[in-house]
Amino acid sequence: MKPAPFDYVRAESIPHALEALAGAGADADGDASILAGGQTLMPLLALRMATPSVIIDINRIEALAGVSRVAGHNGSGATRIGATTRQNHVLANELVKAHVPALAKATAFVGHHQTRNRGTLGGSVSLGEPAAEYPAIALTLDAVIEAHSSEGIRRIDALDFYLGAYSTALLPDELVVAVEYPDWPADSVTIVHEVTRRAGDFALVGLICQLAIAEGKVSRAAIGWFGMGATPMRSLAAEKALKGVSLGDIDPRAVAELAISETEPLEDKHATAHYRRSVGTKLFTRLLSAAVAERQKP
Amino acid sequence: MAQTTAARFVGQRLPRKEDKRLLTGRGSYVADVSLPGMVELAFVRSQVARGKIRGIDIEAARAYPGVRAVLSAKDLDSLGAKCQILHGGMAPAPHVDLLARDNVRYVGEPIVMVIADSRYIAEDAAGLVFVDCTMEDPVITIDDARDGPPVHPDFPTNVADRNAPPENPALEAAFASAAHVVEATIRHQRQAHVPMETRGVVAARQGVDELLVHLACQSPHLSAHLLANTFNLPQANIRVIAKDVGGAFGLKVQPWREELCAVAAALLLNRPVKWIEDRMENLTSAGQAREQEIHCRLALDANARLLAADYDYACNIGAFPQGVDTNFLVEMFLPGPYHLPLYRCRNVNYYSNTVGQAAYRGPWAMESLARETMMELAARQIGITPEELRRRNLITAADQPFSMVTGAVIDRVTPRECFEAILEKVDMATFRVEQAEARKAGRYLGIGFSVYIEPTTMGFGVLSSEFAHIRVDPTGAIIANMGTHSQGHGTATTMAQVIADELGVEYDRVTVHEDDSSRGAFGAGAGGSRQAVAGGGAAIKASALLAAKIKTIAGHMLNANPEMISMQGGRITVEGEPEVSTTLERIAATAYADPDRLPPGMEPGLEAQYRFRSPMFVFSNAAHACICEVDGETGITRVLRWIAAEDCGVMINPSIVEGQIAGGVVQAIGGVLSEEISYDAMGNPTAVTFKDYVIPSAHDVPQIEYIHLVTPSTSDGGFKGVGEGGAIVGPPALVNAVADALAPFGGRCYDLPLTPSRLLAIIDGGEG
Structure with a gap:
């Protein structure tokens, strides 16, 4: 369990990292891996499941860390989080709590306190682990992933980012620099929950639901899942079905069943596909009922 | 005086x-040892479960900078090493080479040793070795082994050892006329020992024919003895040092193929050789345990007194076992601390194309799991409480010395007293009220018990x-x-x-x-x-x-x-x-x-x-109770309380006694709920890291409540053994607690581990 040989570049700036990425791409056998928090990459290296020719360490690039407010689409705001922002910083950040509560809630489920000290938001988003929280949050909240390369800057909608199991739209010479989460109305309903066998494990079933409410009706809905397919999943039909419905008319069981029908859970060592569907349906039904009831309280 | x-x-x-x-x-483990001139070892292992080696190309590995040697089976012939299989019986056992020679018999079997200046280089070069190997359909499960082609070509079947007592008309008559007959099949999955410190060795030739071996082991003396036998060297020439060892649980009783390979390399190369097993190797090629199936039948009279018990036990011991989940002790102690007039146990150990077994803490633990699970199933079937059923059948102080139906004579044990002690601590009446209230609220609490007698010391x-x-x-x-x-x-x-x-x-x-x-x-x-x-x-x-x-x-x-x-x-x-x-x-x-x-x-x-x-057997005993909650939405089991009343005689240090019990109970929780070494149909292991081999974390274990009864043994000091008990008596307490929790759904699950998927299937089925 020792890594295969690799070259190591400590990137001092974003252009330096991009130059190293471009350089690796120019080499016929070139194959670069970005080292951020290392919580996934280091075990993969040790297992020789990843054997990059060069590792580009972006931990020293100060411009990549931090949380800020920026302008978003349609005149609303957005919260921009630098790629190397540590997960524990995301968890504690007041801007995240105020503007992206789903992300704050999800972060409490990410790994363990100790791993969150190293693990980064950008690392998790760009890896695309289908059972992890961050890719699903990005997908569900219509986040924009900002990728830089020596060719320029691409802003990729999360909806277009996750292509398959651990496969993303990121090109080999691109570096995720930040992720932007567009604002939702401040009084939106936010549900984030996951089922694990042990605290800190990958989710057997993970659920995200956010509802904007206007005049007692659902004005916008977003429903996403993790651990429920080869990629993070989105239940667009269920979202559409919820839109415009009065809170009192929501049938949580029907919504949950529709939403689940849009997932494609796999069977693995930890749970059957049937299990994931069954638990996901019950979980969503219960949490949606409770959230709607809470909102309807006088 | x-x-x-x-x-x-x-x-x-x-x-x-x-x-x-x-x-x-400041501990000193094998990995901490570094000797001048030391080189490190990595193995090339089989990627197929069953096949014939047609050729091995080592040239690229040998040419890799920093590589000192690349060795395969024939290179070790000059040492004449003899590695002894232990399959639990007296039947002849197949020969085992340190490195696979002509056939490979499990994924992970060592084929080639690469010795280099560092482990990094050794692993690089190991990746350059090409093994040309045929791929045959492997024998993986107990069912495969029953009918499949023999794993060892020189043996006609996969039966390593079998004990089939003759038909007993009295026993059959008892079943035919019994008021109650209870039947079930219990399947225990395969487990790994997962010591915190994996296996490891630093071996160095010294002087003319002396060996210094730093070894993660369970006894330096026994290891030196076994090394002397293996390499035909005078034991006086072998020095084994094991200052600190981080857990073993039976895995490190004897140096096995990989450790022996490192010693062989040190002898051949005249250089200190180090091998530290990594976690993936530990989960895929260190000895494994359990994987048993037992069919159980109990006959009880109208007063719920045991008349007869009949068990049929099978165990998958892998290709090259170094000690197994012992069937003769399973057979001897299955009747447990109960009056049981008639009894039969048939058992068989099968070879398969999987990693060989090594004895794991409480290797005969199936006796407790089978018996105690059946006792509670019987109570439910008859319609009396598990407490009452045990009270009617447990032996008491007045019965001792007590001759078990198997011939074992037990004395100075307190199974009834321990059982009453946990019942008092639990307060059953209160618990049943809480349980009923919880069920109304859609929460499924359960309680399970287990009682056993443990043969310790094994003199x-x-x-x-x-x-x-x-x-x-x-x-x-x-x-x-x-x-x-x-x-x-x-x-x-x-x-x-x-x-x-x-x-x-x-x-x-x-x-x-x-x-x-x-x-x-x-x-x-x-x-x-x-x-x-x-x-x-x-x-x-x-x-x-x-x-x-x-x-x-x-x-x-x-x-x-x-x-x-x-x-x-x-x-x-x-x-x-x-x-x-x-x-x-x-x-x-x-x-x-x-x-x-x-x-x-x-x-x-x-x-x-x-x-x-040492006395042959010194008997200790215990009763455990476990209270758990099975989540009706997710099928996930949480252990809420664990109460252990044990009698291990005079305790030298109660904290250490409790540590032993706690460790065993944690292994019991892991074994019942989540740990599983699994293989796909082609014999590829599918739990190769701790992501997939799920051991309990601190969150998953409650504060264990201890009750100590002290009945001194007759041995000097009045001591009794306590090292394995939690791992033996623990599993049925939890299995029974889960069954109690799921009682409203009318289902039961005796296929371990009790995964969320398995339990939810019962819950969903019961709702429908």
Whole structure:
């Protein structure tokens, strides 16, 4: 369990990292891996499941860390989080709590306190682990992933980012620099929950639901899942079905069943596909009922 | 006669002598050892479960910079190494080469050794070795093994060992006429031992034909003995050192293929060779355990008294077992602490194209799982409480000594008393009310019990005796060389407690060495829950001899009858004459440096040794209760309470006793709920890291509540073994608790592990 040989570049700036990425791409056998928090990459290296020719360490690039407010689409705001922002910083950040509560809630489920000290938001988003929280949050909240390369800057909608199991739209010479989460109305309903066998494990079933409410009706809905397919999943039909419905008319069981029908859970060592569907349906039904009831309280 | 052995330290929760170095990062494990000129070893392992090796290309690996040697089976022939399979029976066993020669028989089987300047380089070069191997359909499961082609071509079937007692008409008649017949099949998945420290070795040839071996093992002496046998070397030439070992659980009883390969490489290359098993190797090629299937039938009369029990037991022992989940002890102790007139157990061990078994803590644990699960199933089927069913069938003090139907005679055990103790602690009436209330609210609580008797000490074969050499050195310090060994057991502490009491000295004055086969003499270390009885017995007997000599010298120096000498806190006084005294330091100084002042003809020095004959079995016992909650939405089980009442005789150190119980209970929780070594149909392992081999975390284990009953054994000190119990009696308590929780759904699950998917299927089925 020792890594295969690799070259190591400590990137001092974003252009330096991009130059190293471009350089690796120019080499016929070139194959670069970005080292951020290392919580996934280091075990993969040790297992020789990843054997990059060069590792580009972006931990020293100060411009990549931090949380800020920026302008978003349609005149609303957005919260921009630098790629190397540590997960524990995301968890504690007041801007995240105020503007992206789903992300704050999800972060409490990410790994363990100790791993969150190293693990980064950008690392998790760009890896695309289908059972992890961050890719699903990005997908569900219509986040924009900002990728830089020596060719320029691409802003990729999360909806277009996750292509398959651990496969993303990121090109080999691109570096995720930040992720932007567009604002939702401040009084939106936010549900984030996951089922694990042990605290800190990958989710057997993970659920995200956010509802904007206007005049007692659902004005916008977003429903996403993790651990429920080869990629993070989105239940667009269920979202559409919820839109415009009065809170009192929501049938949580029907919504949950529709939403689940849009997932494609796999069977693995930890749970059957049937299990994931069954638990996901019950979980969503219960949490949606409770959230709607809470909102309807006088 | 003066009293010298009042217990001052035995029975106390003294902090362990080992902890200061272990908790401050100053332990010395094999991975910490580095010798001049040392090279490191990585294995090329089989990627197919069953096939024939057609050719091996090692040229690229040999040419890789930093590689010192690339060795395959034929390169080891000159050593004539003999590695001994232990399959649990007397039947002949197949030959095992250290490296696969013509056939491969499991994924992970070592084929080639690559030895290089570092482990990094060795792994690089191992990746360059090409093994041309055919791929045949493997024999993976028990069902495969029953009908499949033999794993070992020289053997006609996959049956390694079988015991099939003849038909018993009386037993069949009992089943035919019984008021109640209860039947079930229990399947236990395969498990790994997962010691925190994996296997490891640093082997170095020294002098002409001497071997120094740093080894993660359970006994330096036994390991030296086994290495001598394997390599046909005089044992006197082999020195095994194991200062600190981080858990073993049966995996490290004997050095096995990989460790032996490292020793072979050291002999061949004349260089120190290091191999530290990585976690993936540990989960895919270190010995494994369990994987059993048992069909159970109980017959009970109209008063719910046991009439007969009939078991049919099968175990998958892998390709090359080094010790198995012992079927003869399963067979001997399946009847447990109950009146049972008629009994039969058929059993069979099968070879398969999987990693071979190694004995795992409580290797016969299936006897408790099968019996205690069946007892609670019987209670539910008959419609009485599990408490009542046990009360009607458990043996009591009045029944002892009690002859089990298998012939084993048990005595001085308290299964009924332990069971009543946990019932009192639990308060069943209150619990049943809580359970009913919880069910109304959609929460599923359950309680399960288990009761058992444990054969400890196992005084046969290499475990027959234990050794202590104890001396007072010229400064008055007490130094013991013992054949005990700790992989976390704290024997340097417990043995010092025993010795301090016997010699009437302060505990701090006693140092126990057990880490080096060149010190002391043969002793088998950890295994069979033997060290309290065997090591404690040797310590008491050697201390008594040494105390007698000290008293003789003191009597001579103080002009008193040696029988009137009293030793306490290192002070030596004459009974009734408190003003006359001397110290151990003075006696030691005399014994070594002024021998002319010793009694005439006495041997100088102050030391004694004793080889203690261990009893065959010393019986301990326990009853456990577990309260759990099964989440109706997710099928996830949380253990809420765990109560353990045990009787391990006189406790040397209650904290260490509790540590032993806790460790076993945690392994029980993992074994019942989540741990599983699994293979796909082609024999590829599918749990190769801790992501997929799910062991309990601290969150998953409640504070264990202990109740200690003390019925001294008849062995010296009154000790009994306690090392394995939690792992034996723990599993059925949790299985029964889950069954109780799921009672409203009318289903049951005796296929381990009780995964969320399996339990939710019952819950969803019950709802429908």
